[in-house]
Amino acid sequence: MRLVTTFTLLASLAVAAVDYSSSLTQGKADMKSAGSLAFGPDGILFVGDSVGAAVFAIDTQDRKPGKGSGTVEIAGINEKIAALLGTAADQILVNDMAVNPLSKNVYLSVSRGKGPDAIPVIVRAGHSGKLEEVSLDKVKHSRAGLPNPVEAKKDARGNNLRMDSITDLAYVDGKVFVAGLSNEEFSSNLRSIPFPFKAVENGTSVEIYHGQHGRFETNSPVRTFVPYEIKSESYLLAAYTCTPLVKFPVASLKPGTKVMGTTIAELGNRNRPLDMVIYQKSGHDFILMNNSSRGVMKMSAENLDKFEPIKSQTELQGVKYETIAGLKGVEQLDKLDKENALMLVRNDGGSLDLKTVALP
Template identity: 40%
Template structure:
């Protein structure tokens, strides 16, 4: 064999090893090739090795999808699109006017951004690389896993008047990957609907469903509405879940107590103002302190320090008149009309900005 053919053989063997290694890796994660048909746009987050965790509320299911996301050279700050909706629509072959943007998630291993989108009654995924190039993620045949949630609300309209709605749409309100596990918030069927679901990744059968409730100081009563958004983090060394609810209590749940036993009442650590719904949260470190950044429908973006956030008994008395109480916060005036956001690096975040009807824009910002 010539030297040239020998080199070719070595290269071919290396490529095969890489390919087989990738396939073995995804197989070890419980992923297998096949189509993914998303029924609805739900929350997303990344696990490891480019695996995207995405909730599908309509199906009451969570998918793990091997996105094959690779590191790309580029400066995203100087590559942000002027027409985000148009670029996303072009990637999936749709008209911009027909496109709906769902969630946005940054792969922390590559810095690339994945969007969930919907057009012509079909849901899909599009990746924006750091060089500003957009790429459709082909869901027709992709390594993935699927986890069906137990006991979701029925997929039907219920209630009367202003309370008329399909509770299935809240079967999944947020997802996170933490310490090798997937955590899901949302509603379940039954008399105590607000739930936190935990299961390992790779997906397995040992699912823990915990029903939760809170003292809503703005309303002066105990409630079991759905968590709207949350972040898992360690508070004073204890794994915890900080959750935001409509109208806008911030509540701490020790993850160790979410064991599937009795209903868990979280500690209300702050009331952040009424007539508002929290949209998204990110957590980050700055100058040795862990901070929470919270976007809202009506009260802008808030920065909340977690320092001493678990001290004391929490809020136990009513907070009237739309007032705020508990853990102090700072409103970030430079971030307005934020609908989605994620941490881009240890020092920067990226936000999807725009009022309903406006052209959506992306903004990269320094973590405050």
């Protein structure tokens, strides 16, 4: 019996190893918009399509380690992407950026056009600085539709105005986590979708609160989050629309449950965290975070398990942070490798530079 079980286990592992590509089909990835990006296993790129209410898994076929210098520098990348797409820089939007952890090539989601007819495009930047469009016409892909939590109703003109914007994506332990923000009701909307996507699997929604920091709790939307392990348990560190940084265990995110997150830091008012990365340096764990108005912050990611949740306003302390000098206008942030972060920086002239910056 044990032998049989072992064989079954081995067989299922073997199946799991090939499942990624076998779950994908060759053809046109019919996305209506390209927003949040996240890499999964084996060069699979997840793309959030808010307009099409879906998450796409795209096989980039980009699995070989890069040969370049290890850094990527492209000044005026928005102008170069616009030229590649045959248009002007003021006619595109660069929506998100993700580094392929295998090849270290950089992927950017772009809208060609800014109106409702904008064309979604994925652009790859190599270490040589070369930009190329990733074909979405002939690509191995799969799509997971996100169910509308509210039955679609139409207005007098026959339009359904309700839409969820996908604010962030992450792949953790075989699941794609999708944070959404509705343009109508104000509520938490975090879904987990097992990958490979199954035809019938539409994901599950969890209500998340962050009430342990004070007297008041709100069922508030998550804006950005990053997976992290604390003592071999997977957590999400999440920034909410109404308070900065909260942790909750991935295992607690079960459909239909009410999950209480633990506020670990409030990072000052009039500020929005944009992206977060976790990294190790000299044997210690850190979080690097770019913000709308408070530059790039570095904070210790150690002892998060020991950290006492903030229970009232007067006890507010939280994780200490330092602001990294000289880094301004950082709109996108991702980890390039063990030593470097990749940043999309808005320069004084208004254009965007892709820069490699040593992790502080």
